[in-house]
Amino acid sequence: MNGATTSGQLRAHNRVRLLRAVHDCGATRTRSQLTRDLGLARGTASVLVAGLAEDALLHEEPAPGHARGRPTQVPGSHPEGPVALAVDVREDAWELAACELGGRVTVLAVVPHDGTPEGTLGPLGEALAEHAHRLGSRVIGAGVALAGPIRHGGLVDIAHLGWRSVNVPALLRTTDLGAPLFVGNDTALAALAEARRGRLRGVRVGVHLHVDFDLGGVLVVDGHAVPGASGSGAEFGHMRIGGSERLCPCGAIGCWGTDVGANALLRHVGLAYGGGRGREQAERVLATSQEAVAANARALGSGIAALVNAHDPEVVVLSGHGPELLQRAGEALLAACEPGLMAIRRDAPPRIEGSALGWRGSLLGAMESVFDAFLTMEGLELWRKSHPDQACDTPDRQSVTHSTLNGENAP
Numbered sequence: 001m002n003g004a005t006t007s008g009q010l011r012a013h014n015r016v017r018l019l020r021a022v023h024d025c026g027a028t029r030t031r032s033q034l035t036r037d038l039g040l041a042r043g044t045a046s047v048l049v050a051g052l053a054e055d056a057l058l059h060e061e062p063a064p065g066h067a068r069g070r071p072t073q074v075p076g077s078h079p080e081g082p083v084a085l086a087v088d089v090r091e092d093a094w095e096l097a098a099c100e101l102g103g104r105v106t107v108l109a110v111v112p113h114d115g116t117p118e119g120t121l122g123p124l125g126e127a128l129a130e131h132a133h134r135l136g137s138r139v140i141g142a143g144v145a146l147a148g149p150i151r152h153g154g155l156v157d158i159a160h161l162g163w164r165s166v167n168v169p170a171l172l173r174t175t176d177l178g179a180p181l182f183v184g185n186d187t188a189l190a191a192l193a194e195a196r197r198g199r200l201r202g203v204r205v206g207v208h209l210h211v212d213f214d215l216g217g218v219l220v221v222d223g224h225a226v227p228g229a230s231g232s233g234a235e236f237g238h239m240r241i242g243g244s245e246r247l248c249p250c251g252a253i254g255c256w257g258t259d260v261g262a263n264a265l266l267r268h269v270g271l272a273y274g275g276g277r278g279r280e281q282a283e284r285v286l287a288t289s290q291e292a293v294a295a296n297a298r299a300l301g302s303g304i305a306a307l308v309n310a311h312d313p314e315v316v317v318l319s320g321h322g323p324e325l326l327q328r329a330g331e332a333l334l335a336a337c338e339p340g341l342m343a344i345r346r347d348a349p350p351r352i353e354g355s356a357l358g359w360r361g362s363l364l365g366a367m368e369s370v371f372d373a374f375l376t377m378e379g380l381e382l383w384r385k386s387h388p389d390q391a392c393d394t395p396d397r398q399s400v401t402h403s404t405l406n407g408e409n410a411p
């Protein structure tokens with residue numbers, strides 16, 4: 001390998017590191033802070049920022065609240081920069097958003113669906129194709145979160161809706177998209193988002209539980225949801241804990257998830273449940289029936305004890321309805337959890353916390369799955385190839401840009 005190749009690779013590597021740092025901090029850190037964070041020389045950072053700006057990958061804005069002197073610059077998303085389309089498909093509706101580097105989210109549509117694979121994924125595929133066409137080469141991929149186990153990258157089962165081995169890429173007609181598709185389980189993606197910008201950030205071993213119509217859960221190790229051999233690992237809700245003999249729509253008997261979430265709330269007060277219907281009624285029950293809420297919280301707490309015994313997590317994070325259950329019936333939850341803990345776990349039980357991202361976790365995780373593939377040397381190289389209009393940061397251009405920036409930096 002000659003010197004030029006090595007320096008080119010080093011530059012490509014540093015471009016990825018800088019964009020990753022901007023993305024992960026939510027485009028809040030100044031150029032000098034990022035330079036320090038990454039251990040870069042000031043001149044090197046200037047060249048990198050200039051090159052990335054020319055490639056429409058970064059744009060700098062003055063830091064807010066900078067009153068006097070030359071403003072400090074904060075690198076963030078470029079107005080013509082990459083966009084990840086992200087979707088959260090729940091059992092009753094889907095939400096589609098455009099997400100930029102740094103995690104800025106613009107919701108494009110929230111659409112109820114009829115619960116059938118075709119009635120859900122058909123219109124969603126059309127919406128994705130429409131926005132991909134509108135945004136053109138800015139679109140770097142689409143991430144889709146679904147409320148069921150995903151196998152082999154695209155087959156989903158959503159038991160409550162009667163979906164069995166539904167081929168998501170085929171029904172979304174992703175060939176019309178012109179960009180890669182990433183399909184993931186809603187809980188695993190909520191956990192990914194929490195690991196990047198929420199309560200699981202920097203946590204070595206954590207458990208993430210997502211409560212919607214029922215309960216999903218996954219073990220998170222070093223920021224990654226443990227995927228399982230076929231990709232369908234995030235299914236703590238389908239463990240037989242809690243002593244129920246109820247048949248779960250998944251086919252198993254006594255699943256924990258049948259006792260936690262909107263379906264269990266509706267059942268507790270004698271309302272019809274299942275089929276991804278009744279979200280508003282369940283929210284009313286959550287707000288008004290302390291008894292139903294406490295029953296949900298107790299079931300949640302006793303299952304958490306089993307998971308804590310098994311996995312020894314630092315923290316258990318709850319998303320979806322979870323934070324509200326914790327807020328409204330935290331004592332009942334803890335009282336049900338503690339007796340199930342091994343003595344060695346009771347001395348220093350893990351924290352149980354509500355998500356920092358609320359209901360947005362699955363959508364943000366879908367975004368992260370797209371940026372994870374994009375923020376690589378290969379991803380950035382493809383971007384440059386698909387943006388021939390943007391200048392290349394050849395050594396000549398770099399030196400010109402570098403001196404220009406040095407000039408700007410002069411007192």
Ligand SMILES: [Zn+2]
Pocket residue numbers: 237238248249250251252255257
């Ligand atoms: Zn089940």
